[in-house]
Amino acid sequence: AIPDVHRNRTRLVIKREVSHMHFSDFKLHPQLARAITRAGYEAPTPIQVKAIPPALTGKDLIGIAQTGTGKTAAFVLPILDRLLRAPEKLGKSHALIIAPTRELAEQIHTTVREFAEGSRIRSATIYGGVGMNPQEKALREGVEILVVCPGRLRDHIEQGTAVLKGIEVLVLDEADRMFDMGFLPSVRRIIERLPRGRQTLLFSATFAPELQSLADQVTRRPERVDAGMGVVKTIAHALYPVPQSLKTGLLTHFLKTYMPYSVLVFTRTKHRANRVFTQLTKSGFTAGVLHSNKSQNQRQRALDDFRAGKLQVLVA
Numbered sequence: 001a002i003p004d005v006h007r008n009r010t011r012l013v014i015k016r017e018v019s020h021m022h023f024s025d026f027k028l029h030p031q032l033a034r035a036i037t038r039a040g041y042e043a044p045t046p047i048q049v050k051a052i053p054p055a056l057t058g059k060d061l062i063g064i065a066q067t068g069t070g071k072t073a074a075f076v077l078p079i080l081d082r083l084l085r086a087p088e089k090l091g092k093s094h095a096l097i098i099a100p101t102r103e104l105a106e107q108i109h110t111t112v113r114e115f116a117e118g119s120r121i122r123s124a125t126i127y128g129g130v131g132m133n134p135q136e137k138a139l140r141e142g143v144e145i146l147v148v149c150p151g152r153l154r155d156h157i158e159q160g161t162a163v164l165k166g167i168e169v170l171v172l173d174e175a176d177r178m179f180d181m182g183f184l185p186s187v188r189r190i191i192e193r194l195p196r197g198r199q200t201l202l203f204s205a206t207f208a209p210e211l212q213s214l215a216d217q218v219t220r221r222p223e224r225v226d227a228g229m230g231v232v233k234t235i236a237h238a239l240y241p242v243p244q245s246l247k248t249g250l251l252t253h254f255l256k257t258y259m260p261y262s263v264l265v266f267t268r269t270k271h272r273a274n275r276v277f278t279q280l281t282k283s284g285f286t287a288g289v290l291h292s293n294k295s296q297n298q299r300q301r302a303l304d305d306f307r308a309g310k311l312q313v314l315v316a
């Protein structure tokens with residue numbers, strides 16, 4: 001067990017970079033204004049300040065923003081605003097949000113539900129590793145907001161169960177990760193099925209040259225906005241060049257010496273993640289492991305336990 005004194009010592013209070021704008025400046029639907037207050041947001045973040053106004057006018061957008069900048073709300077709020085103002089749009093799939101991982105899709109879905117509470121706007125997730133039937137139902141019924149991973153939606157398209165003719169807004173979230181993970185062919189196949197007159201919002205933490213051709217293909221006269229965070233200021237970085245044979249020893253030494261709580265350890269391979277997890281467990285740490293050979297249930301449980309503080313270390 002980690003003594004509380006250490007827990008407190010390592011807990012960081014992250015002060016968000018805030019602007020002098022107010023959410024009320026966006027003139028969002030009153031129902032959204034209430035939801036924002038309920039969520040406890042006081043001021044919009046830089047990416048929200050830059051992305052929400054053009055997104056509300058229907059423009060295409062390329063947003064350079066990483067996780068933690070508030071980018072999710074930057075695209076969710078304009079989508080919901082449009083649906084709340086045009087209830088005749090309800091009853092068909094209106095927005096398609098594509099994300100690289102199931103965990104991110106779930107997170108976006110949760111944000112949508114939080115802000116859409118009390119309205120008739122529905123959201124559904126579509127990704128692999130879980131049953132097709134509820135997803136087919138959501139597609140058939142025209143759930144207004146679909147949050148998907150590329151592979152499974154492509155399966156639905158190939159089976160003819162996905163009707164995407166009514167999509168008016170497309171969001172590509174973490175486009176650089178989708179590129180790294182080899183999802184671009186699937187993403188392109190999906191986009192071929194979407195109406196041309198749609199609005200496209202593309203978000204990416206980095207903007208490598210490979211992404212330019214995708215951006216050119218999917219957006220029209222996009223506005224480019226940058227959260228301009230670079231390296232998050234509240235995080236200290238250190239690099240320890242160390243031979244392979246000493247890596248695990250260094251990690252356990254580090255954990256024992258500094259006793260940090262909530263530690264994410266990333267490894268290059270799933271196999272290595274399992275090995276590090278086993279070694280940490282043997283050394284007496286409460287650890288969990290997360291990778292794509294685990295069932296969706298196991299993945300969700302590992303994340304939930306990590307978030308709840310039941311695990312000190314999550315190896316992914």
Ligand code: AMP
Pocket residue numbers: 016040041042043044045048066067068069070071072073
């Ligand atoms: P994201 O970058 O979208 O993953 O958001 C990171 C976290 O910031 C989430 O927990 C959001 O709920 C939170 N967040 C987003 N916008 C704001 C805001 N304007 N004020 C306070 N928290 C926010």
